[in-house]
Amino acid sequence: MEHYLIIARSITYAQRMQRALGKAGIRCRIFRAPRDLTSLGCAYAVELAPPDLTAALQIIHREHLDPVQIFLPQAGGMREVTP
């Protein structure tokens, strides 16, 4: 299954996202953001299954963990959307 990517400011913020989402029963994975997706240099991304995206964004916003970038899967690649 294709996944959505939420780019966090740092590993600590990605971990906070993962913890907040985990408390809500949303499973996610932290990994290094692909270099071509972000202009930040080194970054971490939280990977989500598509059905969880809306709920996840609400939780992330409520926890003041606003993502730096969000990417949606698109045929052959990823497309950035406005957080």
Place this chain on the structure above:
Amino acid sequence: MIYLDSAATTFQKPPEVARAVAEAMRTMSSPGRGGYGAAMAAADTAFACRSELAELFHLDNPEQVVFTLNATHALNIAIKSLVPPGGRVVISGYEHNAVTRPLSALGAKTVVAAGPLFRQDAVLEAFNRLITPGTDAVICNHVSNVFGFVQPVEAIAAICRQRGVPFIIDASQSAGLLRLDMAALGAAFIAMPGHKGLYGPQGTGVLLCREGQQVKTLLEGGTGSLSLSQEMPDFLPDRLEAGTHNVPGIAGLLAGVRFLKKQGIETICHRERLLARQAAEGLRKLPGTRVFAQPRMTAQVGVLSFTAASRDAETIGGALGQREIAVRSGLHCAPLAHRTAGTLDTGTVRLSFSHWNTAGEVERFLEAMREILP
């Protein structure tokens, strides 16, 4: 050895701390530096440690917990974030060189809010009088490293909040012994070692930062974030954590904090107070001793200083050392505290306790003192 120098470092650590350090050295690399297992294990440990500390000290978010080398490092960040060169700072009369030397280096106008030993009311009155408009920061240790004097930081914090002056608390001797609520205090920073009352390894320290507090960097370098920028990140903890973390130390600190929570802060503090009282009562029976202790230790924790008319502090410390009893003698890197208490010329012998000390050890110390003092 009977170790009575835990105000320097709690040399005796819980076994799980050493195990955690060894495990980290075997399995963890560096947080924020990769997505492979060893890097993520290091990141998970660092995050768990920040989270445990945030919970213990009532911070909203784990990123407000910054890892440092020690409390001195943490205090330097705090002081240099708030005090401009030549700035005005009000400090207590019991501060350590970790506070006074950075202030001296900044050329700060340092005003001392001094009060007699164990007189919280007098200390508070002095702070109330001296915290005036134009004060850049107030700095106070929670507990004196020389005398175990518990200073009234909650009331000082209230004055600072009321007057809009940022407050730095040096919790070097109180973290892990007395409750500290960052949210309630509203302090700008709380600095502490990881290797004393938190039972972590030497080489660990912590700076707690108020949410939104502006901080200045002491070091610049790699953080594993915003790598393309030549500016340090403007968010915590990355802004203050340049370079590779002390992962084994952080893993040990995490184990220490969990040990502390399991034992209970109040339990450990009560036990240390009992030992200090036992030592104080025994010392008072010896000829020519001057013991700096409150009878009921209401404003004192398990740190106890004394002098003896017939032997200087270093001689006593050396004689105890020959008997495998470890104490600290001299000025304890806190000449200001000795000046305030009137012991600058003599220094003191200091006993400081931890979870691991026993009443039997105190009795053996007193037996040694009976041999040493004529």
